[in-house]
Amino acid sequence: MTGTKPLQVQIPPMNLQHLRYLAAFSEHRTLTDAAESLGISQPAISRALHELQEELHCELFQRAGRRLEMTSAGHDVLKAARRVLAAVDDIHRIPGEHGATDILRIATLGAMAAGMAAVLEQFLRRQPDTRVQVLHVSRDDEMIDMLRRRDVDVAYGSLARPPRGLTLTPARPLEIVLASPIGTQPPPAVTLKSLHQLPMLCPPLSEERRRLLDGPCERAGATPKIVMESSDPTTYLSGIQAGIGSSAMWDVNAMQATGIEVRRFDPPREIAVGFVHPPKPTANVRTLLGIARKLERELRKEG
Numbered sequence: 675m676t677g678t679k680p681l682q683v684q685i686p687p688m689n690l691q692h693l694r695y696l697a698a699f700s701e702h703r704t705l706t707d708a709a710e711s712l713g714i715s716q717p718a719i720s721r722a723l724h725e726l727q728e729e730l731h732c733e734l735f736q737r738a739g740r741r742l743e744m745t746s747a748g749h750d751v752l753k754a755a756r757r758v759l760a761a762v763d764d765i766h767r768i769p770g771e772h773g774a775t776d777i778l779r780i781a782t783l784g785a786m787a788a789g790m791a792a793v794l795e796q797f798l799r800r801q802p803d804t805r806v807q808v809l810h811v812s813r814d815d816e817m818i819d820m821l822r823r824r825d826v827d828v829a830y831g832s833l834a835r836p837p838r839g840l841t842l843t844p845a846r847p848l849e850i851v852l853a854s855p856i857g858t859q860p861p862p863a864v865t866l867k868s869l870h871q872l873p874m875l876c877p878p879l880s881e882e883r884r885r886l887l888d889g890p891c892e893r894a895g896a897t898p899k900i901v902m903e904s905s906d907p908t909t910y911l912s913g914i915q916a917g918i919g920s921s922a923m924w925d926v927n928a929m930q931a932t933g934i935e936v937r938r939f940d941p942p943r944e945i946a947v948g949f950v951h952p953p954k955p956t957a958n959v960r961t962l963l964g965i966a967r968k969l970e971r972e973l974r975k976e977g
Contacts, residue, residue, distance in 0.1 A: 690762060691823060692726040693755035695719050696734075700752050705742065711838040712822055714815055726751075762824075776804040778958045779826040781817040783882055784810055785907035788926040789848045789947060790830055796965045804958060812881045812905060821950060828959045829950040832886075836950055843949045845966045846973050850886065850943040853910070853928045854920040854935045863940030866894035873919030874898040875910045886945065887922050 698708040699719070709716040727734045734748035744752065778797075782790070787808050794806060809826060811817045817829045818837055836842035852864045861868060869891055876898075877883040891898060901919045904910065910921040915933040928936045949966055951959050 688726060688729050690759070691819070692722050693758055694823065695722045696726060696748075696752055696755050697759065699723065700744065703741075712819070714819060776801070776958065777807055778804055778828075778962065779807045779809065780828050780830055781809045781811055781820045781826040782830040783814070783817065783832070784812065784877075784905075785924055785927050786831065786848065786883075786947070788924060788930075789846065791926065792969055793845065793962060793966050796969075797962050800961060800965075801958065812877075812883075814882050818950065821952075827951070827956055828962065830947065831950065832945050832947045833950060839953075840950050841953050841955075843951065843963045843966055844946065844970055845948045846970055847944040848947050849925040850922050850939065850945060851925050851928050852920055852937045852939065853914050853923045853931065854937070855914055855917040856933060856935055857917075858920065858935060860920070860935065860937045862937065864937045865940055866890055867896050869898045870896040871899050873901045875902045875904070875913045875919050875921040876900055878903045878905060881905060890943070 695708070695712065698712055699705065702708040702711055705716050705719055705723075709719045712719065723734070730751065732747045733745050734751060735742050736745050737743075778801075780787075780790070787810065790808075798804070798806065809820070811820070814831055814833060817826075817831055818840070820826045821829045821840065830845070832848075833842060852860060852869075854860050874887075876887060879888075887898070899919075902909070902913055904913075907923075907927070910923065911927075911931055911934070913919060914921055914931075925936075928934070949959075949963060951963070955963065
């Protein structure tokens with residue numbers, strides 16, 4: 675057809691993530707092990723390394739039997755990548771050396787951030803000159819990727835075990851409760867079967883929080899009636915108050931709200947949470963972890 679242009683695929687520009695993935699592959703020797711160490715899927719690291727190779731217009735890898743090995747050009751790129759990553763580490767150290775504002779950066783999943791309130795309150799009393807930045811993500815892998823890129827200092831989430839190369843410090847567990855419109859009159863203690871065909875407000879299927887509802891309900895043989903999906907947790911509260919439906923919420927959020935009815939599940943649905951961090955955390959993170967451990971011990975004694 676005259677005038678038709680061929681389809682062009684845009685390759686994302688090279689970034690630090692590409693270089694970190696290359697270094698991880700060099701260290702672990704296989705895509706599977708490198709992906710596991712980074713807390714990502716194998717297709718994700720394969721795609722990133724392919725993008726890097728396409729941008730540089732040279733072969734970085736070659737097959738040796740069933741193994742994937744780096745070419746001579748790949749080794750040269752790796753050396754340069756390590757110099758770049760070391761320089762980035764040096765840049766991150768400069769603000770502290772020049773008395774810049776001390777910042778503690780924390781990645782977390784949406785409304786789960788409220789579970790950190792008690793820890794952060796004590797942290798800021800001890801470190802009044804430190805500013806805390808909380809960055810919200812929708813999936814665990816995003817959070818871990820930010821931590822590995824050093825875009826954040828620590829992550830707060832519900833990981834059952836830490837990804838390879840990282841450490842998990844437990845914090846106070848969070849409880850999932852059912853928040854409903856006034857007048858709904860749910861039973862005093864709600865079971866998962868109680869949710870069958872109950873109008874519900876939920877996160878979209880793409881978000882990690884959704885699995886905390888769908889998996890248990892499926893195992894219990896319950897199918898809630900999803901009437902609204904939203905990535906914004908504040909939408910759930912306003913929807914409940916407007917009488918649209920119920921929502922499974924963290925206890926720390928539900929107990930602060932007005933104009934809703936809150937019921938616990940039977941048995942209680944507690945989710946283990948904690949702070950994920952490098953094995954050698956920064957001074958601010960060490961302070962934060964010390965407070966989290968202290969509060970968790972106090973909670974166990976009360977229990």
